[in-house]
Amino acid sequence: MTARRPAWWLYALLVLLAVVYVMPFLIQVATSFKTEPDAAAHPISLVPQTFTTAAYAQLLGGEAFPLWFRNSVVVTLCVTVGRVFFDSLAGYALARIHFRGRALMFAILVGVMAVPNVVLLIPKFLVINQLQIYNSMPGLIVPLLVDAAGIFIMKNFFESIPQSVEEQARIDGASTFRLFWSVVLPMARPALVTIVILSFQGSWNELSHFIVAANDPELTNLTKGVAQLASNQLGQGTKYPLKLAAAALMTIPVALVFLVAQKRIMNTSAGAVKG
Amino acid sequence: MSASSIRRGQTRDGWLFVSPAMLLLAVFLLFPVLMALWVSVSDWRGVGSPFSSDVGFVGADNYANILSGGSLQQRDFGTAMRNNVYYVLFVVPLQTAAALGLAVLVHAKALKGRGFFRTAFYFPSVTSAVAITVLWLFLFNSSGAVNAILGWVGIDGPNWFGDARGIFHTALGAVGIDAPAFLTDHRTLGISWWEWLAGPSFAMSAFILLAVFTTSGTFMLLFIAALNNIGDGVEEAGMVDGANGWQRFWHLTLPMLRPTMFTVLTLGLIGTWQVFDQIYTGTQGGPAKTTLTPAYLSFQTSFNSQRWGEGAAIAFILFAIIVVLTLLQRWALREKS
Numbered sequence: 001m002t003a004r005r006p007a008w009w010l011y012a013l014l015v016l017l018a019v020v021y022v023m024p025f026l027i028q029v030a031t032s033f034k035t036e037p038d039a040a041a042h043p044i045s046l047v048p049q050t051f052t053t054a055a056y057a058q059l060l061g062g063e064a065f066p067l068w069f070r071n072s073v074v075v076t077l078c079v080t081v082g083r084v085f086f087d088s089l090a091g092y093a094l095a096r097i098h099f100r101g102r103a104l105m106f107a108i109l110v111g112v113m114a115v116p117n118v119v120l121l122i123p124k125f126l127v128i129n130q131l132q133i134y135n136s137m138p139g140l141i142v143p144l145l146v147d148a149a150g151i152f153i154m155k156n157f158f159e160s161i162p163q164s165v166e167e168q169a170r171i172d173g174a175s176t177f178r179l180f181w182s183v184v185l186p187m188a189r190p191a192l193v194t195i196v197i198l199s200f201q202g203s204w205n206e207l208s209h210f211i212v213a214a215n216d217p218e219l220t221n222l223t224k225g226v227a228q229l230a231s232n233q234l235g236q237g238t239k240y241p242l243k244l245a246a247a248a249l250m251t252i253p254v255a256l257v258f259l260v261a262q263k264r265i266m267n268t269s270a271g272a273v274k275g
Numbered sequence: 276m277s278a279s280s281i282r283r284g285q286t287r288d289g290w291l292f293v294s295p296a297m298l299l300l301a302v303f304l305l306f307p308v309l310m311a312l313w314v315s316v317s318d319w320r321g322v323g324s325p326f327s328s329d330v331g332f333v334g335a336d337n338y339a340n341i342l343s344g345g346s347l348q349q350r351d352f353g354t355a356m357r358n359n360v361y362y363v364l365f366v367v368p369l370q371t372a373a374a375l376g377l378a379v380l381v382h383a384k385a386l387k388g389r390g391f392f393r394t395a396f397y398f399p400s401v402t403s404a405v406a407i408t409v410l411w412l413f414l415f416n417s418s419g420a421v422n423a424i425l426g427w428v429g430i431d432g433p434n435w436f437g438d439a440r441g442i443f444h445t446a447l448g449a450v451g452i453d454a455p456a457f458l459t460d461h462r463t464l465g466i467s468w469w470e471w472l473a474g475p476s477f478a479m480s481a482f483i484l485l486a487v488f489t490t491s492g493t494f495m496l497l498f499i500a501a502l503n504n505i506g507d508g509v510e511e512a513g514m515v516d517g518a519n520g521w522q523r524f525w526h527l528t529l530p531m532l533r534p535t536m537f538t539v540l541t542l543g544l545i546g547t548w549q550v551f552d553q554i555y556t557g558t559q560g561g562p563a564k565t566t567l568t569p570a571y572l573s574f575q576t577s578f579n580s581q582r583w584g585e586g587a588a589i590a591f592i593l594f595a596i597i598v599v600l601t602l603l604q605r606w607a608l609r610e611k612s
Contacts, residue, residue: 011387014380018395021488025398027420028410043413043420090296099289105297112304118549118570119594122577122587123307126314126325131302143303146296176288205403207552212578223405227556230409240413247406258401262394265496 032056032245039240055245065246067218068225072204072250075140075221079203082145084195088188090146091154092180096166113148118208125212135216143213144203150195157191158184190264197261204254222250315587321577337584341592345465348576348585353464355567361475362550362568366486367543373487374494374539375532379524381495382502393499397492404552407489412436412557415481435481439563441473442480476565482553490546494539501535502528537608541601548597569593 026046031039032055034048042049059065093099094106124143125134133139161184169183185192207223214220220228226246258265310325318333319325341352381392399407414420415435422432433440447453458469475483505528513523551570554560560567560575569589577586 010380014386014392017377017380018392021395021399021492024410024414024420024488027414031413039413040418043416043418044423086296086299090293093289093292097285097289097292099286101286102289105293108297108305109300112300114598115304115308116545116549116594116597118551118573119590119597120304120307121551121570121574122314122583122590123311124303125578126310127303127307130310130324142299146299148300148304151296176285176292180292201401205405207403207405207555208574211555211574223403223552226409227405227552230405230412230556231559240416243409244413247409251402251406254401254403255398258398265397 028244028248032241032248034241036239036241040238052241055241056249058242059246059249064217064220064225065249068220068222069249071140071219072222074137075144076200076203078141079144080196080199082141083147083150083199084192086146087150087195088154088185088192089180090151091156092158092184094151095155095158096163096184097176109148109151113152121208121212124209128213135214135219137219139213140210140219140221144206144209147199147202150198153194153198154188154191157188161187193261193264197257197265200257201254226250311587311590314583315591317584319583321581321583325583333584337588338592340585341588342464345462348582350465351564351567351572352569352589353466354470354564355569355572356464357466357471357473358475358479358565359548359550359568362479362483362486363544363547365475365480365483366490366547367540369483369487370490370494370543371536371539373491375498375536377491377495378498378502382499393495396495399489400492402489404489405556407485408553408556411481411485411553433477436478436558437562438477439561439565441476441565443472443474445477446474476562478558478562478566482550482557482566485553486547486550490543494543497535497539498532501532505531533608537605540604540608544600544604545597548593548600569596 027044030046030048031043033051033053034042035050035052035054038049094102094109128134128139128143131139133142165187166179166183169179174183205223207227210219210221210224226243229246230243314325315337316332316334317325317330318336319330323329340346340348343349377396381389381396383389386392415422417432417434417437419435421435425432454469458472459467461468463471509527509531510523513527518526549570550568551574554566554568554571555574558566560571570593573586573589573593575586576589577583580586
């Protein structure tokens with residue numbers, strides 16, 4: 001009864017909506033291969049009048065863009081590895097170790113999760129400045145190494161693993177870290193994959209933290225660089241093909257991660273949420 | 276090994292495990308908030324340490340400068356509040372409705388290609404706000420794709436990101452209504468009541484559409500998960516009772532989605548009051564300050580104008596707004612259930 005065949009108009013509606021959601025990206029890719037006059041004259045056309053890779057050549061052949069890309073890769077990899085380790089370590093303790101002060105730690109965690117990111121813009125700068133890590137790679141990476149939501153996800157997952165899996169190892173006299181590292185963590189693969197996806201996506205797309213943590217051009221990452229390119233802070237004029245090519249290139253890594261992890265993302269309810 | 280020594284060992288291990296994470300959260304979240312709270316009641320000018328002895332306590336002065344007195348700072352704050360209120364009023368209902376609509380459409384198991392449709396709707400959520408804003412600037416420029424499409428149906432589209440007219444003002448102007456004196460004479464937060472009623476500018480409207488485009492896919496996933504949890508049993512019971520599709524959705528499905536609805540609305544409220552990346556990338560508050568938001572104003576006041584106390588004060592007012600709205604909403608949705 002519920003397996004009734006959907007009506008034709010449902011498909012028509014869905015196709016129309018899909019066009020609305022996909023079309024902007026097709027226009028983006030097409031425009032990045034156009035000349036500037038062509039982009040201005042034919043804003044919707046999906047076929048460049050004269051196909052050119054000039055925008056990509058200019059970005060990849062220049063000095064700034066490859067540097068931004070490299071900085072983004074370094075920061076994202078460090079942040080992702082750090083979050084997977086620290087989030088799961090803390091999540092394990094909060095889920096499995098009965099220690100004095102656990103309730104307090106958990107309360108602080110929940111409280112910290114409620115602080116909106118934007119409110120922290122100025123405060124973060126103040127602390128980074130005080131610690132004298134302003135304009136340094138550690139200043140870009142260290143403040144992002146832990147996220148409260150990730151700890152929360154790991155804690156919930158560890159609670160779902162039966163206690164009995166650790167018992168044999170505990171009788172054998174394994175240390176708590178050994179229990180965590182060799183017994184429980186390998187079982188937490190689904191949660192770890194979620195943390196990896198969220199961390200990668202989050203730190204690759206992060207902007208405001210990098211604005212307040214550094215102003216050295218050598219430390220500019222992709223989001224900051226492309227944002228400055230877009231708002232003509234670098235004196236670029238309209239140059240839509242160039243800007244859209246830059247935006248397309250910065251989207252490729254997250255798009256790849258998305259496509260690889262798609263099945264997991266589409267089946268989970270703990271997705272990343274942005275404003 | 277006695278029970279107490281196990282306990283002691285566990286406490287040591289527990290603290291060892293949580294301390295790296297908690298230390299980082301304390302240093303980069305908790306401590307900064309306290310430090311900024313101090314800055315918001317101090318006359319620190321951005322030079323040296325805010326804790327040095329020549330920085331003075333000024334009480335609520337920074338807050339008063341923003342909230343009263345008719346200064347430029349107050350007008351900017353009022354304008355930013357007006358802009359963000361419209362952003363919230365439009366984005367939250369639209370993104371929630373769009374997300375629920377999409378979820379209901381792609382939920383059916385018999386639907387062919389539902390994986391493709393889900394991916395299409397979710398993809399904008401994956402990309403960065405910066406990349407999408409760049410794309411939006413191109414699509415909504417005066418001779419861009421959006422205006423070309425509007426041209427097909429004979430509408431002469433505005434220069435979206437350059438047009439400071441409020442859409443309510445424009446609509447009222449089209450039917451010949453101009454600013455009545457009693458609305459232009461009264462002011463709240465430094466701007467006239469007539470300006471409060473301007474509606475979002477065309478520039479802000481483009482940002483509103485951007486927000487719906489990028490967030491509806493994420494929230495769709497939450498609704499799909501909730502619909503899957505409800506299962507088919509409820510639907511079938513409704514069918515047996517002879518309820519039609521709309522009645523089943525309205526009286527059976529929707530009430531069961533209440534917890535998810537609460538989550539989506541809360542996350543929506545929290546997110547829409549924080550809009551920053553798009554403004555930084557796109558318009559920097561222009562044209563005529565109609566896309567200025569409190570979050571961006573807070574950043575600008577501190578980093579560009581070096582008025583750190585006021586910038587921090589704006590951040591805390593924003594924080595208070597988000598907390599109050601979240602609590603209010605929690606209370607409102609609890610009452611009925």
